[in-house]
Amino acid sequence: MSLANKENTASRLRVLVVDDSGFFRRRIVEILEGDAKLEVVGTAANGQEAVRQVLALKPDVVTMDIEMPVMDGITAVRRIMALRPTAVLMFSSLTYEGAQATLNALEAGALDFLPKRFDEFSRDKEEAKRTLRNRVRAIGLEGLRMQQAPAARPAPAPAPAPARMQPPVRRGDFRLVAIGSSTGGPVALQQVLSGLPAGFAVPILLIQHMPASFTPAFAERLNQQCRIQVKEAEDGEALQPGVAYLAPGGRQLAVESQGARVILRVYDDPAQHYRPCVDQAFSSVAAAFHARVLAIVLTGMGADGREGARKLKQGGASVWVQDEASCVIYGMPGAVAEAGLADEVLPLGQIGAHLASSV
Structure with missing residues (x-):
């Protein structure tokens, strides 16, 4: 492999795709691998396998289904956060029950979610693909940060001086x-x-x-x-x-x-x-x-x-x-x-x- 190719591979975010549906796993892999900044390093068919793969492959991002056999996605997120905190994007159904499960997953440590059916968040297939790739890239940067020791994290840049165009409202005057x-x-x-x-x-x-x-x-x-x-x-x-x-x-x-x-x-x-x-x-x-x-x-x-x-x-x-x-x-x-x-x-x-x- 040339030096340029090695550098390109090294700069790509590593993704693990988890879903009990083989069809859906293949679809997600295909979409993500269409992005030069993403690399799918493995797949898993249930939460238990996902935990093992996270420890073995050390991905930057995990895409996770909620309902799976052996171990569900919420339990898997909790285990992953305890063993090796990693950025997780949940796929959920747009139902009341799906919302409750997704909120549970977010409380467990998942960073973001998308509807499992792409036509539920975009009728444009290309736009849906871009949305998925963008979300994975965005939380992948947080995933990299999660893997750093707190002392190694870069300090946030100082905020610019605030711009006030009117005298400030006194404390207690907010309506x-x-x-x-x-x-x-x-x-x-x-x-x-x-x-x-x-x-x-x-x-x-x-x-x-x-x-x-x-x-x-x-x-x-x-x-x-x-x-x-x-x-x-x-x-x-x-x-x-x-x-x-x-x-x-x-x-x-x-x-x-x-x-x-x-x-x-x-x-x-x-x-x-x-x-x-x-x-x-x-x-x-x-x-x-x-x-x-x-x-x-x-x-x-x-x-x-x-x-x-x-x-x-x-x-x-x-x-x-x-x-x-x-x-x-x-x-x-x-x-x-x-x-x-x-x-x-x-x-x-x-x-x-x-x-x-x-x-």
């Missing part, structure tokens, strides 16, 4: 908190919200990139785990203090002032790539609340939230972002920080307590 997140967001949101007291003084909007069939189960889970009330947002309902409203998957969430009341608007926008979209939610919040908003951007791919944060800052609102070291993917918070729109850059473990003391 709304809006939180945007994507990859890694379900676990991050759980950690932030569980740090809030039952008497939290203002309403919270949660804009998490998530399929429509997942948000009812996710809202229910958060409501059980947190001291504040968490529910899926409904069109036309008035905002109430101490309630967190989760944007329904596949739709958009906005707020609308009606005299002394502010109500939620849930609507369809098929032209928008992200459904729900953080930028659109933040923009409506900026128009309704101006400076009296605290927006938080958590872990996620891409830059959704940056332009919405810009509008919020123009009105004098405050913006926090999660720091790079604690993110699964630093894309969304990184885009806000790099644009000079972040007032504070905080580790995930500090955001809940900081939020509770700031509102």
Whole structure:
């Protein structure tokens, strides 16, 4: 093998594909191997075999089915995280039961998920292939980081000086908190919200990139785990203090002032790539609340939230972002920080307590 080929192979992310369906394994292998930056190093037909393969092959990423014989995917994720932490992308069915199982897998340590049927997240076959490859590449970088000793991890770059266009709102003057997140967001949101007291003084909007069939189960889970009330947002309902409203998957969430009341608007926008979209939610919040908003951007791919944060800052609102070291993917918070729109850059473990003391 030439030196160039050796270097190319060394730079590729190593992937293990796990599924009890031989057809699905072959399909995933074929798609991933169409990407020059990915190398499938092995396959497994059940969770037990997956654990053995992870220890033997040391992949950077594992794609994992949930329902399998011998050992299911959730148990396999727990074993892998205990023995050799590795980035895991789950494949799940878009049902209520599938959502619950996927959320269990994320709590066990999986980083992201996709629908098992490609036509459920894209009707364009080529776009579906690109989505899968992009997700594997994105969490693969986190997988490499997971394998490093904590002392060897690079320190996050210092955040640019915040850009404030209006005088800051005094602590306690916020009337709304809006939180945007994507990859890694379900676990991050759980950690932030569980740090809030039952008497939290203002309403919270949660804009998490998530399929429509997942948000009812996710809202229910958060409501059980947190001291504040968490529910899926409904069109036309008035905002109430101490309630967190989760944007329904596949739709958009906005707020609308009606005299002394502010109500939620849930609507369809098929032209928008992200459904729900953080930028659109933040923009409506900026128009309704101006400076009296605290927006938080958590872990996620891409830059959704940056332009919405810009509008919020123009009105004098405050913006926090999660720091790079604690993110699964630093894309969304990184885009806000790099644009000079972040007032504070905080580790995930500090955001809940900081939020509770700031509102």
